[in-house]
Amino acid sequence: MSLYTFAKNVCAAIFYPKYKIKVEGKENVPDQGPVLICSNHISNYDPIVVGITAPRDIYFMAKEELFEKKALGWLLRKIHAFPVKRGMKDREALRKALGVLKDQNVLGLFPEGTRSKTGELKKGLAGAGFFALRSEATVIPCAIIGSYKSKEPLRVVYGKPVPMAELRERKASSQEVTDVIMGDIQKLLDHNR
Incomplete structure (x- = not known):
């Protein structure tokens, strides 16, 4: 058994x-091939929750500071996390993320870039669109619904794949593609609250 x-x-x-977790839509995540899972971000626990509810192993970017402590950095790498410098273009992290998809794996992203304090979905950063356009990945929107403090179950809903063919064909901008992905996440939030 792997770590x-x-x-x-x-x-x-x-x-x-x-957290009485309930999961819906796992069947929307393809069994094989590259997949980009894009989720809203409401808590530091979100990567764990997406990681345990998704049907496949997921690679996540994590802020570089977490890798500064040797033991934690070693552990994070063993569980498929890799560092990214925040607030700047990190070419190494971009290459690593594209490599994850090229190797037919699953990349998990939180396009908002940081947690939403209100729980409302914020504007997504262009990175999600960049990875969607630069790969052949199936893009799956994911919504984490509820609160980690509530007595209500925390729901994780995986939506149907974002239609990418037309966006790729007409060479849409990374930000436009991110906006489409965020729109699908918002629909999941609206339909399941």
């Missing part, structure tokens, strides 16, 4: 009962 699988099982055993 990723072990960590996923341990986190699932803790998080599912604690």
